[in-house]
Ligand code: ZN
Ligand code: ZN
């Protein structure tokens with residue numbers, strides 16, 4: 001007895017080889033019918049024995065293709081159809097209401113690499129080899145449904161052989177939209193800094209590899225944008241890259257040929273290797289291996305290195321041809337967004353690079369490399385971009401309305417809610433840079449369209465001067481202001497799929513508080529609906545405004561005055577900068593409870609770092625300095641505690657007085673971490689007990705400090721409290737849009 005079912009599959013099921021997979025399975029089970037893509041995902045009609053249909057549905061859920069993320073499979077009975085006994089793949093239908101998620105960019109698969117390495121294969125040595133299981137996706141998609149004409153591959157007409165693969169349901173490249181070969185696909189170009197072609201194709205790759213071996217700086221167009229690359233072992237080349245890029249100390253990432261080569265550079269445990277070799281291919285931060293042949297200028301003064309593996313055939317071929325690890329850093333000058341358009345690359349990178357390795361496939365969406373810290377309790381995503389965005393993240397509830405969340409200002413991302421998920425964009429950058437703001441405008445238009453979301457509300461930060469806040473105010477939508485640290489807390493809840501009230505420790509550089517001061521050392525009772533401040537770091541004036549972020553000596557002066565008076569502050573901080581007396585004479589300054597600024601102050605005193613060349617540098621160096629002291633290997637000095645306006649206020653004055661008297665060095669750095677960590681945990685335990693909460697969330701950029709996280713988490717754990725630490729969603733402002741989206745969507749559930 002034959003029956004027929006209509007099966008709806010949702011999730012990331014387009015552009016991932018789902019239809020050929022259904023075709024193969026249905027054919028093997030002797031079922032008839034069809035499969036097709038539509039704007040809701042994949043639609044299947046299937047006819048045959050009921051047991052076989054049930055078996056097909058089981059396989060859809062249990063063994064989908066590697067890149068697919070199946071969210072739901074729903075089958076309804078429909079009347080059997082007469083006639084066709086075959087199973088066919090229907091061409092895509094564009095019914096206008098797009099909402100099928102787009103897959104992430106995915107590293108070259110093993111099958112493709114084998115072809116690239118096989119002299120008898122027609123893709124031997126071809127830099128753009130890909131298939132249904134790998135290759136570019138998000139970065140080349142202009143619109144949905146995901147089909148070749150909707151991508152930047154539309155410019156390339158497939159040759160007869162590629163066409164055959166593309167239309168053969170039994171082929172690994174069936175409907176692989178970026179399918180290409182040397183005869184018909186994108187090709188490499190090696191050009192001078194002025195944009196003149198020097199070589200093409202294989203010759204371009206060989207020329208770039210030669211130049212890199214010879215110590216040249218080469219701009220390389222990859223998947224989501226341009227990198228600047230040099231031989232990582234060549235100290236002169238690394239120094240020259242720093243000089244031309246105008247980048248003083250900020251660490252450079254490395255690209256190693258394979259996991260073994262990476263393991264020679266950094267210490268990798270099994271979990272780190274799994275992240276490093278995953279198809280997402282992020283930069284993995286791990287402790288550097290002493291004696292590795294890497295120029296010291298790669299990451300001056302830091303105990304960690306960022307390492308990634310090649311993620312396109314081009315990168316594999318290039319690194320192999322050079323034969324040594326490369327520095328592969330963002331293709332920009334200073335802190336600007338990376339270049340991803342060719343003319344712009346020649347304009348901006350021409351003056352930095354000795355030559356450019358380009359190609360003629362356009363990048364539609366710029367997408368930086370993602371960054372994951374390995375080690376610690378679990379890998380933590382610090383920058384969620386290529387390979388991760390725009391994969392939806394499950395919400396622990398169904399969004400009552402479609403929300404567009406515009407994020408904060410630094411490390412900007414945006415997000416939209418869609419049903420039971422939130423979709424966050426790639427890393428956009430710091431909105432104060434005009435190209436980043438343009439990318440922001442592109443993203444707020446592009447991301448909702450890709451997901452078929454028509455926003456019904458816009459969520460934004462409370463900071464009136466953020467460009468994202470101003471943008472939200474201009475939209476003709478209900479605007480929902482979400483306090484910065486509430487958004488951090490909500491982001492941590494989303495990360496863990498949690499939907500209850502927690503005590504959140506939100507420690508960061510700063511965020512706008514509802515009282516007009518700059519928060520950043522907050523104890524919040526928070527769930528998605530509400531947020532109440534129940535504790536905070538003692539407030540001090542932020543003298544010098546934003547200059548305080550770049551010049552940690554300023555916060556050292558402010559905190560020392562608070563703890564020990566003017567004379568002590570002027571005497572001690574005067575060694576770092578003679579303007580300290582003048583600074584303390586200014587005022588009053590906006591009050592801040594920022595934990596990030598307290599770390600800056602301590603770093604200025606202990607490390608002697610008066611000026612930072614990148615955000616967080618002082619605090620990162622302070623953590624690095626402490627590393628030779630085991631956890632618990634230094635005393636934890638208590639903070640003063642007081643009650644003010646219903647809040648618990650933690651004052652580090654005793655710790656600062658101790659730093660004033662201390663010698664500096666690792667012992668002082670470790671003492672500061674222990675003191676802050678234990679004071680925070682003590683305050684958290686008191687507040688959790690007072691409010692009947694059993695879970696503490698650690699959120700905000702300061703918790704990228706692995707040492708501080710570990711101290712707080714251990715202390716809370718010892719008190720029987722559950723601790724939530726960020727894993728998938730960045731603890732820094734890159735996660736703000738996700739938290740905003742969840743808060744605004746929860747208001748209407
Ligand atoms: Zn492949
Ligand atoms: Zn071809």
Ligand code: FE
Nearest residue numbers: 508510511733
């Ligand atoms: Fe923040």
